[in-house]
């Protein structure tokens with residue numbers, strides 16, 4: 001399999017099936033599925049965690065593929081000495097077959113996945129027919145071990161459960177479900193399971209994007225993962241429709257910050273400001289990366305030549321009062337001496353927006369503008385603010401609109417009207433509620449950031 005090509009496709013954001021696929025066994029792979037790998041030691045709760053994720057992704061088409069299905073069948077000779085066979089070694093699996101099945105599923109083809117019997121140690125015919133889906137979860141002790149398998153994944157998870165807990169669960173499970181006795185389980189554990197865990201499984205943890213301590217008991221981690229998958233499935237579509245929408249790379253730092261900033265009653269004003277400021281800084285840095293630049297060579301103190309870049313100097317920030325003012329400090333910290341203008345817009349509901357106040361640099365028409373507003377909801381205020389800038393002579397393509405959270409409705413509104421402007425955000429949320437608030441959202445951002453109003457601890 002050509003893993004370089006796989007990475008290139010993924011990096012270009014080419015992902016996921018169309019929700020309007022034909023539903024048959026051969027689907028048009030307009031987009032590639034979102035592939036999640038779930039590894040961890042035996043009985044760590046991998047299967048249980050996957051089933052919880054699947055049940056929470058109720059409105060997505062999800063399929064679970066178990067690495068166990070790709071165990072090689074034992075020959076009669078091997079069966080005679082089954083107690084000497086290491087089922088925890090990478091060679092126990094037919095990884096070529098796993099890769100070929102995954103590649104077919106990834107390209108929208110139905111595949112037959114073998115059925116494995118833990119009592120007879122053999123594959124049994126017929127296999128299980130698996131249809132392609134929007135999300136494919138590949139689960140097993142060694143799914144993060146082989147780099148070719150890892151390269152297929154958009155998200156890598158390691159379920160990290162205490163080894164004593166795992167051993168006691170394994171005894172329980174294997175004596176009840178896999179036809180073993182306690183002595184077999186303990187012998188196999190000491191001879192193969194534990195040493196292979198240390199040699200192959202534990203080292204693969206470093207490849208994980210997310211580590212789930214305590215497995216299925218960790219509801220917070222599972223909720224975050226489900227939210228991330230939902231966001232990714234929605235986000236990629238919008239980024240494909242509007243190539244000028246950029247969602248900053250969703251590291252766990254970003255999700256961590258968003259989790260705190262979005263949390264309602266438990267996050268104090270102080271914590272909210274801390275996490276919001278971190279996210280704002282990331283968005284501002286990312287937004288600045290979209291400015292035009294020229295290359296510049298300099299001589300370093302060691303006399304070496306360094307080839308760097310110089311960004312366009314004619315810049316200004318414009319904050320939409322009041323929430324947008326929370327982003328000014330981060331912009332000032334990144335661009336020394338930057339001019340900052342302000343716009344105040346009034347009006348709620350469907351009756352349009354009114355410009356109340358503006359103070360903008362007199363030469364704004366010749367500048368690149370970073371428009372600051374942390375929440376893009378319906379997009380009506382943004383449209384008004386952008387129109388003010390355009391009326392002042394700013395070129396649409398010279399505007400970069402920075403926000404922390406954007407609703408799909410706001411993105412549609414802004415991007416349809418202003419296709420040349422860029423939007424940089426840290427997260428595209430699910431939708432707007434009837435009060436035009438972003439869901440799940442952060443509540444009243446200005447009140448929470450500046451510590452005013454009754455909603456600071458009870459966001460709507």
Ligand SMILES: Nc1ncnc2c1ncn2[C@@H]1O[C@H](COP(=O)(O)OP(=O)(O)O)[C@@H](O)[C@H]1O
Pocket residue numbers: 040041042043044045046047048049169170173214215216217
């Ligand atoms: N959080 C948990 N609490 C109690 N029992 C659990 C928990 N997670 C898993 N189990 C049980 O432990 C056993 C192993 O879990 P499983 O999900 O099959 O692990 P794995 O797929 O990692 O081998 C199963 O019998 C399962 O029901």
Ligand SMILES: Nc1ccn([C@@H]2O[C@H](COP(=O)(O)O)[C@@H](O)[C@H]2O)c(=O)n1
Pocket residue numbers: 041042043046068071087088117118119121140141193
């Ligand atoms: N015939 C077999 C095949 C595998 N095993 C053990 O299963 C474990 C992997 O499955 P989990 O659900 O626990 O992840 C692995 O540790 C093998 O030792 C087996 O006992 N017999």
Ligand SMILES: [Mg+2]
Pocket residue numbers: 046047
């Ligand atoms: Mg399992």
